[in-house]
Amino acid sequence: MAAVVDSFSFLAKEIISVLTSFRDALALIGAIYAARKTLGLSYKVVSAIRFVLYTKFGRRDLVRYGHWAVVTGCTHGIGKAYAYELASGGLNIILVSRGLKKLQEVAKDIEESFGVQTCIVPVDFNEADDAYPGIQSKIQDKEVGILVNNVGVMYDYPQFFLDVQPERLWQLVNVNVAAATMMTHLVLPQMVARGRGVVVNMSSSACFLPTPQMTVYSATKAYLDCFSRALQVEYKDRGIIVQCLMPWYVATRMTQYSETLSDPSTLIPSAQVYARNAVATIGFSSRTTGYWPHSILSWFCSYIPESLWMWFSMRLNNALRQQAHRRIKMKKLKHSESLSSFSDEDLAQQSKQD
């Protein structure tokens, strides 16, 4: 009997000692995990503080990359604001967009406001197959230090795939994907030859994960993200900076379908505020939203599971689509003779109720 008790207490001691080592091992793993997370979080906080301080107070000398910058899609919105921001830093600007008259107006204003030179290249990127040699001839004798592949189109408002017209689908591919690829192919050789230059690709936060009801748009923006990251690795050692910008909503013509998104605020900046912040990140961050409140949003989103993102995007885009439908209906009503007295205040009031 005593032998059985001895064996049992021996076994129990053995098990307890194994469990203790097992517990110690688990505690060690836990400590390593916690330390890693704390270090990661501290690094992100320090980076965020550096980002805010840098974009507020620091600005690199952009002319050192070259005396000219090319901006595509620059007659409105972010592209136009970007061109003004770069010109304010002393860069001459090559404006590539469609609409000769609008281009001439922007060019004149930039020259008068900042005393720099401009060059205009009227191009419709949706029909640009044979336009690229023309663009090449305009830029080849200029020292291009910065290329901003900004041009982009979205649907008129969030929609289901089959509701998007085929012409718009072609536009999304030609303008959002082909233009950035071909423009980079045109400009990069002279940058590589000089051993310095910056390529800025305008993606979107819609590229983080697939975004329902902006399906093709988000896919084209994911292309730009992949393109930028791989290109950066290929040309980093040749002195080239490739930056991918992934902003959330910016109040421009692109977001005009929604009353909520057209009103500039801290989370939805105007094109000017966005461009000022984004230009300050050149040479500082190669993959960024370009605007620190958007970076906080992206940081939160990096922790949510894909299923939750899909669920939220679907609901948000349902609401925005309905808002756009009501807005279109109200505009039609406003233009109809029977309701010609319908005021802008009524329209805004109705959209807010939506």
Ligand SMILES: NC(=O)c1ccc[n+]([C@@H]2O[C@H](COP(=O)([O-])OP(=O)(O)OC[C@H]3O[C@@H](n4cnc5c(N)ncnc54)[C@H](OP(=O)(O)O)[C@@H]3O)[C@@H](O)[C@H]2O)c1
């Ligand atoms: N606004 C946002 O919330 C937001 C968020 C994330 C990313 N982005 C991205 O930021 C970029 C700029 O957007 P935005 O909001 O500033 O848009 P926007 O206000 O609509 O301006 C787009 C500019 O591109 C030009 N453009 C459009 N189609 C063109 C074509 N086929 N050929 C030549 N030029 C063309 C427009 O010229 P026209 O006047 O002739 O049309 C305009 O100058 C886009 O790549 C967009 O995807 C925007």
